[in-house]
Amino acid sequence: MTGAITTLLVCQLAGELLARALHLPVPGPVIGMVLLFVLLLIRHGEGEEPPAALTQVADTLLAHLGLLFVPAGVGVVVLLHTLAANWLPLALAVGGGTLLGIAFTGRLAQALLRRLG
Known part of the structure; x- marks a missing residue:
């Protein structure tokens, strides 16, 4: 081990x-x-x-993966004032990045399925 x-x-x-x-x-x-x-x-x-x-x-x-998120959670709580001051750019970045990631994954899956089919 x-x-x-x-x-x-x-x-x-x-x-x-x-x-x-x-x-x-x-x-x-x-x-x-x-x-x-x-x-x-x-x-x-x-x-x-x-x-x-x-x-x-x-x-x-x-x-025990959940325990590894404790430091990140503490960082969010400690920097809560920074998050509150910058909530709009952060929300746009997270939301936009998520949508782009989903769209890219869907297009890639379609291309790969067309190639196989």
Whole structure:
């Protein structure tokens, strides 16, 4: 189990280092997740199950995912005055970004279905 946690943390660290060193606009943990995916594909092949220890660690983290939102919630409460002062631009950004994301996903799904069909 320690090896699985270490694998996750090393992939996240590598992602952070790559994101900062190359000035990428993608968060380090996202790059680390892609690195972990590639590592699993290389070591275990496509269609094979990941190691049991890694699956157990991932399931445990996902089971306690709600606890990881506590710091973000505290940040929102601490900066509530800033949110109140800038509610319109924030609402437009969140609402517009959500609508654009949904529209893009729908168009991409349509294009992929046309390509398959």
